[in-house]
Amino acid sequence: MSRRRRSVDIAVIGAGSATTAFVDALVGDPSVVVFEPALVGGECPFDACIPSKGLLHDGSRGRSWATASDRRRSLVAHRDDDAHAEALLESGDVELVREHAAFVDEHRVESESIVVDAAHVVIATGAVPIAPDIECLDEVGDRVWTSADALRASERPDRLVIAGGGVIGCELSRLFASFGSAVTVLEPNEHLMETLHPDVIAAVEQTVRDPGVDLRLRARPVSIARHGDGVAIAVADGSEVRADRFVLAAGKRPRLDGLGLQSLGLDPQLKLPVDRTGRVRCAGSIWAMGDVVGEAQYTHAANHHGRVVADQITGAGGRRFDDVVDAACMFIDPPLMTVGPSYADTTDDRDVVWSVVDVAERAPRAATDEGCGTLAVAARRSTGRLVAAHGIGPSFDELVHAIVVAIDGEVPVARLLESMFPFPTMADAFVAALTELQAQLSS
Secondary structure, three states, X not given: OOOEEEEEEEEEEOOOHHHHHHHHHOOOOOOEEEEOOOOOOOOHHHHOHHHHHHHHHHHHXXXXXXXXXXXXXXXXXXXXXXXXXXXXXXXXXXXXXXXXXXXXXXXXXXXXXXXXXXXXXXXXXXXXEOXXXXXXXXXXXXXXXXXXXHHHOOOOOOEEEEEOOOHHHHHHHHHHHHOOOEEEEEEOOOOOOOOOOHHHHHHXXXXXXXXXXXXXXXXXXXXXXXXXXXXXXXXXXXXXXXXXXXXEOOOEEEOOOOOOHHHHOOOOOOOOOEOOOOEEOOOOOEEEOHHHHOOOOOHHHHHHHHHHHHHHHHOOOOOOOOOOOOEEEEOOOOOEEEEOOOOHHHHOOOOEEEEEEXXXXXXXXXXXXXXXXXXXXXXXXXXXXXXXXEEEOOOHHHHXXXXXXXHHOOOEHHHHOOOOOOOOOOHHHHHHHHHHHHHHHHO
16 A cells, blocks of 8 residues: 655654643644544543542542442543544644654654654653563463553452552552552552652651551562462562552653664663753754653643643744743642652752641641641742742642742742731641741741
């Protein structure tokens, strides 16, 4: 079969959320071809953020697994991506090719039906789950789940073991525990979320355990075997845990296989050499955005990448991946939020001071009888401005927005304390932390 040929301004390999944001942010009316062999819209609407948050919500409300599963199927539009594809095509001069594509050289990509010559090529292929080095992992079939498998499950397992205590692992542990599953989390590191302030780490670990989750730290699974209708997982410390399903939640790696990166002089086994504007250091005008970059693998980060790369290719060229503060949430109960650098990144910086408050001592928590938590905030003595915040507490997934704006807006702590915050809300904890922080800045 002969393939048609087309010359365009931009070719994009992958049609996840980064690509949607990218196309929406393009200046002018460049011609674009987007390649995507799977679901348009990426993982978030179908296999990640949306079904996860929906199931977490329903579990917290005491709804049955059957009811929650029915609502999940509706939330993900029964895995129909037509609405996402239509929105993409309506964004400009865009052609969608539902095929896998690979590089021929720095100016040409090809799929089964088309060869495209492009002035710019953008890689947005996302990421794939990391398979830990566990003996016999390939021999237990569908008893091993990815996070996507877990979120698509029609039946709830009575016993679940999760390998990895990152964001995905913690959210899944809360989700399944809320519906009555006996959940064990095996985390190989000494603590969960080791980038956070120590007081917040302790609160996170307690929160994960609160619904009855068996959180095992310094626990590395080494082998797995069938056991009846389930599996038996051997742990490096000599213990064994049994489950109906075993979930891989040990992180993700960039999806680079099969892209023909060798034609660009790049090694698909290595991380892409991407600068802070999204440009890949190789011949031609090659760019990368979203999870494939291998950094903060969140939908909002991917969307930001898309806007930055669009500005670099068709706009003023002033945007950068790091021109806004990093922020993220983990939707356990209560939720975790983190804004700015890790605690370790600030400990040797004598210009940075931290304050910590116990959410349990604040009036809004007492009034609503919600779970307690901890808020830690940091500022620079030299500027008097916030630089970071780590916290877990009721409504902290909404409080995070005020903190993002305060840091990106470079608002001094003293000025923040002059603002009038509604009461009783979790802003009370924020004000308490700011008050303590300002006392340190003034000393």
